[in-house]
Amino acid sequence: DAGITQSPRHKVTETGTPVTLRCHQTENHRYMYWYRQDPGHGLRLIHYSYGVKDTDKGEVSDGYSVSRSKTEDFLLTLESATSSQTSVYFCAISGAGKPGAETQYFGPGTRLLVL
Amino acid sequence: GNSVTQMEGPVTLSEEAFLTINCTYTATGYPSLFWYVQYPGEGLQLLLKATKADDKGSNKGFEATYRKETTSFHLEKGSVQVSDSAVYFCALSDFTGNQFYFGTGTSLTVIP
Numbered sequence: 001d002a003g004i005t006q007s008p009r010h011k012v013t014e015t016g017t018p019v020t021l022r023c024h025q026t027e028n029h030r031y032m033y034w035y036r037q038d039p040g041h042g043l044r045l046i047h048y049s050y051g052v053k054d055t056d057k058g059e060v061s062d063g064y065s066v067s068r069s070k071t072e073d074f075l076l077t078l079e080s081a082t083s084s085q086t087s088v089y090f091c092a093i094s095g096a097g098k099p100g101a102e103t104q105y106f107g108p109g110t111r112l113l114v115l
Numbered sequence: 116g117n118s119v120t121q122m123e124g125p126v127t128l129s130e131e132a133f134l135t136i137n138c139t140y141t142a143t144g145y146p147s148l149f150w151y152v153q154y155p156g157e158g159l160q161l162l163l164k165a166t167k168a169d170d171k172g173s174n175k176g177f178e179a180t181y182r183k184e185t186t187s188f189h190l191e192k193g194s195v196q197v198s199d200s201a202v203y204f205c206a207l208s209d210f211t212g213n214q215f216y217f218g219t220g221t222s223l224t225v226i227p
Contacts, residue, residue: 102166104161
C-alpha cells in the first residue's frame with residue numbers, strides 16, 4: 001500500500017469556522033490531489049499540487065485553499081466552513097510525468113460534518 | 116473536454132453471476148484508463164489499468180479492454196463473489212498524466 005495518511009479521519013465543526021485537513025505521504029511523489037466525494041457526484045477535484053509551492057485549482061475549488069511547503073505534506077483549508085462542504089475528502093498522490101507512473105493512490109479519507 | 120460516463124447503479128447480483136459494468140469516455144489525445152474499487156469506509160484502490168488501445172488490464176479475476184474505436188473500457192468478471200461487493204469507479208488520465216477524471220461510481224452488491 002502507498003504510504004498516504006490523512007488527519008483527522010473524522011471531524012465535526014460549526015458553520016463559519018476554519019478547518020484544515022492534512023495529507024501526508026512517504027512515497028516522495030511529485031503530484032498530490034484533494035478530492036471530495038458526494039453521493040451522485042463521484043469524485044470531484046478540488047485542488048492539486050505539482051510540486052512544493054506549486055498548486056492549481058480543480059473543478060470545485062471555491063471556498064477552499066491549499067498549501068504545500070514540503071514534498072510530503074499537502075494541506076486543505078476551508079476558510080469558513082459551510083454545510084455544503086459536508087463531505088468525505090480524499091487525498092491522492094501520483095508520480096505523474098514519468099512514463100507508466102500516472103496511477104493515483106488514495107488515502108483513507110476524512111469524513112467532515114459541518115453543522 | 117475529458118469525461119467518463121459509467122452505468123448507473125446499484126447493481127445486485129447473485130454469487131457466481133457474470134458481471135459487466137459499462138464505461139465510456141471522451142478524451143483528447145491518448146488517455147490511460149483505470150478501474151478503481153472502494154470498499155465501505157475505505158479509500159479508492161486501483162483494480163486495473165490500461166495505457167494504450169487494445170491493452171487488457173486484469174486483476175483478481177476482473178478484466179477490462181481499452182477499446183479506442185468505441186471509446187469504452189467495460190469492466191467484467193466471470194463469477195462474482197460476496198467479497199466483490201463495493202463501489203467501482205472508472206477513470207481516465209489525460210495525455211499529460213496529471214489530470215484525472217472519474218465516473219460517478221457503480222455500487223455492486225453480491226448476495227449469497
